[in-house]
Amino acid sequence: MLPPAWKVSSPRIGGGSLMSHDALIERFLEALVSGDRDAARGVVRDASPTLPEATDLIVDLFWPTYELIEKLNRNDQLSALSYRMSIRLLRVLADQTSASIVRAPSRNKRIFAVGGPTDADDLGVQMAVDMLEANGFTVAFAGGGIPADEILDHVHTNRPDALLMFCPSPQDLPAVRQVIDTIHEINAVPDLQIVVGGGVFNRADGLAEEIGADLWAADPLDLVDELVNHPDRKAEPEQRTVGRRRKTRTAA
Template identity: 25%
Template sequence: MDAPREQYWAALSRGDRAGALQAVKQLHQQGRTHLEIIDEVLVPAHERAAGLWLAGEWTAERQRTATSINEGLVHWLCSFAPPPPSDRPLVVVATVEREELPALVLAEGLGAAGYRTAFAGGGAAADDLLRQVLTRRPRALLVSAGRTSSLARLKPLLGHLRATGIPVVAGGAAFGGDPQRATAVGATAYADSVRDVLTLLEQLPRRLPTRTPEPPSPADLEAAWLTDFRHEITPYVLRALAARHPAARRPRWWAELEDHVDHVLGCLAASLVTGDETIMVEVREWLTRVLDARGVGPGLVAEVWELLAVPLRGHPLARAHLAGSAAPRSATDGGQTDGLTTV
């Protein structure tokens, strides 16, 4: 097992799809099941690649290539799984993000347990997902979310789904292991693993009492505004940062900064819809860690927070959540930010 696993990692590291496929084929020919290969090779490789990006050793493009290879091979491996009986309950598995791997692994785990699954691809439009659920009338909808910044988009969708009475189970890294985040965005329950999902599918009623979606709260309205205008706020922050830091001093990771700022805005919307201000503390710590691994002092994070506050005038709840996560400046730094320390 070790040799093919290392062969797979070596191929993945250099973005070699053919080499990765050959390693997986070798494991399959040795008698390893598709779930064993996914759990013991592909998932650990996915987590290893994510860790290398976080540590600044891989670029975002290199990690995306590895993710694409992993997802393609999960699809290929799953084609060998025998279909569950046609009379078994149907479960729709969806993700609101482009990255599909966690949701694919969940779907295969349910299939191995005897459930029929329908997979709604990454980034499925809300209307399409709602239409699919209403048409198929599944036992439940399982929603996987890996990025906390996607939670605000879930709340209106899950509100409409709850009105159908179909149970919704949510899980993934976006919830930080906190069931309250899941129920705050409208999920019936939270699951931390495939085993948890299987237990819930046995326990939850087949249909819940239908409930009319509640009108949006002031926090929901501010979150919706953030979601609608992220595409304008993010470029504003990037332009302001670029004006402060001349092009000659910008490091190679600068191109990733747009996604980081957009992620912070999404997390701000998520903190509003869940009422969980620790989300902003967590994303500030995350961004600090990402930039620190790339040799950047904490001053750039402070600049991002300062610039984000400007377009939030007139949105007091968003400003309060943002300000609540701002780290106090040291009395010894004279109030100055560190800026970029690498080129």
């Protein structure tokens, strides 16, 4: 059962009202945390009139619900059982939806993506990877728990256009910082873009700049937007300082 204080706050989607979208996410969340597979699939079916494409489901249903689950878990408002059931069921639905994504023509851009150590972390990165592939990027996704030296070896050997690292918690930050510092020091792949995302960067404004990332994003759609619109952006040395705030991008 959801905590009494829980409340949906999400943007309007498609042609539906804000209220109907919030109700849809609430139904979906309730089905996920209770492990009700039939009900969860029913919500996805009911969403099809306003979210007809697979990418619409990822951006406007799966991702905001995923963020709510993570927030409830961080605040100890979900039992371990409900949390695990919700993540596992959402992963199944995301996998099924991914198979129906219509992919855009190739951009001839290769991305190597790594994530955090848990199933929930992998799920977040997977949705981002799905959106990147839908928009013409070629992605190799290794999941989490990869040693820093193996990440560096892969980058130096395969020379992708971008390295995408998700950092969901503060405990993961030192490893991400180590990889970025080593890449800058060695400079073996000078054209490589370093892209970061995940909860710790969303909750600590300016952190991505401080550690020397070239791009950073709050969600999968933001990630695609950054990589499409800033393919050549590189961090400046003076960027790596504490306290500078990224300007909030306004919607077009």
